[in-house]
Amino acid sequence: MPLSAEDLSAIVLTLELAATTTVLLMLLGTPLAWWLAHTASRWRGAVGALVALPLVLPPTVIGFYLLVAMGPHGAVGQFVQWLGLPQLPFSFAGLVIGSLVYSLPFTVQPLQRAFESLGRRPLEAAATLGAGPVDRFLTVVLPLARPGFITAAVLTFAHTVGEFGVVLMLGGNIPGVTRVVSVQIYDHVEAMEYTQAHWLAGGMVLFSFLVLMALNLLQPKERQA
């Protein structure tokens, strides 16, 4: 087996992190995307820009500011302390928060596009037929925007798996807690263990390719349906 126990533990941790982030972001991102798709508020431009910010910022910038903000002198860190909770950097929870920020646009933007292309018509029709807001969302929006939800979930998951800069800055490289695959690969390369690095890195390339290919194969089918 070319992968060590440490490599495997990093893989498991990475999948846990990506899964947690994806579930949370779908829950948080859906209302946000809905609001962005339908609001006439003057804040729309600013909020949209905030959501897109992680696309253009280097992960080290995000990681550095999160490290400072969640540290004992930072606003988030002091709030967490006031709540009596353990500190966030160097913990799995801290990585989840970092990933939420880092992967936010990959959830919100596909959802927003899906909601926008939906238009108001189907909802108004459902309303005239007497469907309440929750009913309308579950029976009209969800099925119609399904390709958008799939794209958002897959991209969020894959992007979080590939996360590096944020976890490096925030994680503290603790095996089984914060040492994800990308950091493990980095360690292998730095330690000049190129064979192990190749196994993990090659696996990552293959995984990413398969995910994106699956997405491409899935989407036209959804559109035809």
Added chain:
Amino acid sequence: MNHPSIRPVLRLAALAAACLAAWLPAQAAEVAVAVASNFTAPMKQIAQDFARDTGHTAQLSFGATGKFYAQIVNGGPFEVLLAADDTTPEKLVREGHALAASRFTYSTGQLVLWSPRAGFVDSQGEVLRSGDFRHISVANPRLAPYGVAAMQTLDKLGLTATLQPRMVTGENIAQTYQFVASGNAQLGFVALSQVMENGKIISGSAWQVPASMHEPIRQDAVVLNKGKDNEAATALMDYLRGEKARAVMKSFGYSF
């Protein structure tokens, strides 16, 4: 091709090129230097003095020695490596990427247990036993010689097992310092050069780990193949051995 009216121009150009070639070596040359993160602060100062005293300029890149190794082996643009260890330069020489004769130990690093909080770290390092901290930051011993030295120190104190669950590791000494400086880890093993200026600890409290606690952190310099014919590379190696550079290193806590 042999158009008569062009010939004088060509001749003039050749003359100009010859003049330029003769004139260049006497003038300022530039050398690309890869510098281990722990040596960042002193090297910035040394490079300034170097430029003033010799007219040559040193282009500095800072980072982890292991990363520099990967870049150099893959054709990276560096001409001189100031490593954080003695094994990487040796390996580069062995593999034919560096000049054997140029390799020498430019300084020996000093390990320090440091906290930004005044009075937190005592002068004997007893704080490690009392254990009133949540996280201790250590450079990754697989990657950084300061991490190796820190682990050897903890082994000697018999504290490795006790402290392991509280350890966070930086990929190099710069990140290790960042974890402590940002307050997320209460203390950590860093390079003395990071917390010392003009022979004094800048802030917080520290325990200078005695040299007997770990193997010496020998930091070697080597001229890489790319710098073979660069006069500035040789000049920099000489300069690093000189009194002036050593005084700077000393003020940052390095020894020889």
